[in-house]
Amino acid sequence: MTETEYDYDALGLVAGLEIHQQLDTATKLFCQCPTELREPEEATRTFTRYLHPTRSELGELDAAAVEESKVDREFEYLGYDSTCLVEEDDEPPHELDEEALETTLEIAQLLEMRPVDQAQVMRKIVVDGSNTTGFQRSSLIATDGEIETSDGAVGIEDLLLEEESAQRVAETESGVRYSLDRLGIPLVEIGTSPDIRSPEQALEAAERIGMLLRSTGKVKRGLGTIRQDVNVSIEEGARVEIKGVQSLDDIDDIVRNEVARQVELVAIRDELGEQEATVGEPEDVTDVFVDTDSGVIQGALNSGGSVMAVPLYGFDGQVGREIAPDRRLGTEFSDHAKRHGAGGIFHTDELPAYGVTDEEVADLREAVGADPEDAVAIVADETPVAEAAIEAVVERAETALEGVPEETRGANDDGTTRYLRPLPGAARMYPETDVPPVEPDPSEVPEPELLTEKVERYQDEYDLGAGLAEQVAYGTYMPLFEECVADGIDPTLAASTLESTLTELRRDDVPVANLTDRHLNGVLRMVEDGDLPNEGVGDLLAALADDPDRTPAEAADEAGLGGADEDAVRETVVEVVERNESQVQAEGMQAFSGLMGECMGALRGKADGDLVSELLREEIQNRA
Structure with missing residues (x-):
């Protein structure tokens, strides 16, 4: 598929963002457990749960939760010495964390938002195992904000304070394993209005929001601490929510590829309409493949499974049509089949292949009554899995006749997306009765200094060069830099150590991640007090990184790095x-x-x- 630059105005592109950012608080949102991540090997116990959707106050079931519950899975949770009963859902949640609420109000100021009079915690149904409760707690804190981009203002509809989900560790034979170290970390969700009209504006808006968040100095940094969801639609398409964009730099590609996908799906719809295409009924075609050389199919049959097929009348050439880089309409069918445990599908646009012969393809077509202008999709697996998977293919093929389905998709590393579940509805939200409402008071919350303002101040007040000032202000160690300078440490020494020296050590494969703020502050303090020459900073930090249990003074003595008179x-x-x-x-x-x-x-x-x-x-x- 060649890359095409579309006229986004003509297509009627509408996009919006949802930014999820972890807050760097001392404790979790509804308990007093620490917010540090742990290694799975540190787990001290495990327990399992099965989750099912519950009805809203009006007796409704959310469609996304219902589909999720169709997959029968056991959820295993890793607990630690720091895990409490709240995290295990064996004790009611405590009151909303005050530090997290104050930080959220600071963010509201930067986004020019109006705090609500009363914040009510709500339950949002989530039955994918990512929360032991079967729901996520969330509270609306502020509304009606705005940010500026070079292509005009983008409204900020809402700012919510939520609990982070559990961390997915591994797939197991019976389901999914999660780690409880991340569950409950305070998280803000920022939702923009659908004001974005191009991939470039989407990226710029996300960068602006990211800068404002970091300006507080109270958000976590690093991989997985911020996630972007993107809502995209074109006039003839449908609203699609793309979850879990990890890298900010991928947002414009995600929007660009989703537009291309919707354009192709609309074109497929039109061509299927011209062919008067229809979707047939699933059939068992196991007899066609009794003597097959296909390893996948034979493996299923040897296990007592079946081969299920569905004729797709008028679909010839369309199932194998590329709709995004390295993704085809058949890939969409396969995504739906995989949701029910199947490994994937085969279809006649790609056969003969994978050990399936020309003769078997001809017999398959004859078995389901498919002509040359038709396509056939098949699933080979354990019989219940194959039957459920082929029904999912039928449903997705029928939506292809209508165009672009509204759905939730997951972001892939290459800028493409995959099907996850239907779009959630209002039925997934209902009040949390265990946490009392709070009345946010923004009057005593200071307005944070913007990172752009910090850069200017670092140059004027600390005489840092423009490049170094920007590195420090936008870098991970900005809060530590300010703490060190407030403690009387030379600003140039602190800045160059935190940005240049650590970067050089990282390039030399020194395990810099082992260095804590205590290590870094201690080393800089030794230089400031004359106990360590500037030239010894790198060697001492490397020694501490290799053995972080020592203090800077102990490491300096052992390495002979004390200052010579x-x-x-x-x-x-x-x-x-x-x-x-x-x-x-x-x-x-x-x-x-x-x-x-x-x-x-x-x-x-x-x-x-x-x-x-x-x-x-x-x-x-x-x-x-």
Whole structure:
């Protein structure tokens, strides 16, 4: 499929964003458990649950929850020494975390939003196992905001404070395994109005919101701490919600590819209409493949399974038609079949292949009454799985006759998407009776300084260069930088260490992730107090990263990185100059550069470079 740049105005593109950002609070939203992530190997216990949808207050069942419940799965949860009864759903939730609420109100100010008079916690039905309760707790905090982009204003409809879901660890034979370390971390959800009209504007809006969030200095950073959902539709298509865009840089590609997918699905609809296409009834065609050489089909039959088929009248050539990069209409059918446990589907637009012969394709067509202008899709698996999967293919093929189905899709790493479930409806929300409402008070919440304003202040107040100031302001360590400077540490030292030195160590495969704020602050404090020369910072941080249980002072002593006094430095300089006496006599001060490197190597980071330089110049002048 060649990349096409569409006239998005002519297509009637409408898009909106939902940004989900974890807050960096001390405790979780409805309990006092810490918000640090754990390794699955640290789990101290496990338990299992089966989840089922519940009816709303009006007695309605949410369509997305109903479809999710059709897949019979056992959910296993990993608990830790820090896991409490609230997380296990064996105790009612506590009151809404005050720190999380205050941070959310700061974000509301930056988005120019109006806080609600009373925040009521709601339950949102989720039965995919990502919450032990079968629902997610969520509360509307503010409405009616706005951000600016180069293509005009984008409204911010709502700002919600929610609990993060459990982390999916692995698929198991009976279902899914989740880790409870992430469950309950405070999370804000920011929903824009459908004001976005191009992929580029979608990216710009997401970048603007991301900058505002980081300006608080109170959001978590790193992979998985922020997720973007994108809602996309074109005039002849339908609203599609794309979940889980991990990288900000992928948003414009996601929108671009979804537009292309909807354009192709509309074209397929029109061509199927011209062919007067219809979808037939599923049939058991196991007899056609009794002697097949197809490994997939034979494996299913050897296990006592079946081959189910559905004739797709007038679909020839359309099932194999590409609708997005490396994805076809048949891939959509396969996504639906996989939801019921099947490995995928075969269809006649791609057969003969995979061990299926021309003769078997002809027999298949004859068995279901398919002519050359028709297509046939088949599923081979255990009989109940094959029957459920082929019914899902039938439903998706019927929607192909109508065009673009409204649905929730998942983002793939390559900028394409896959089917997840139907769009949720209002029936998935109902009040949480265990948590009392709160009345947000924004009057005492300070308005955070924007990152763009921080860059200017760092240049003016701390005399940082423009590039370094921007790196610090937008970087992960911005809150630590401000803490260090407030503690009297030289701003240039702090900035260069946190942005340049750590980057160099990371490139050298030093496990920088092991370094805590305590390590970094402690090392910088040693330099500021004269206990460690600047030149020893990298070596000391590397030593701490390899053994993070030590304090900076302990690591410095063990590595011999403590600052040498002036007499010791002078003694080393004299030794180096005396070893190179003939070079000094011949070259004079021109020998300085080479001897400086030798002196620093001999001192192994124990002395400040300025002091070494001063004493070396003095010694060379005396001897020359």
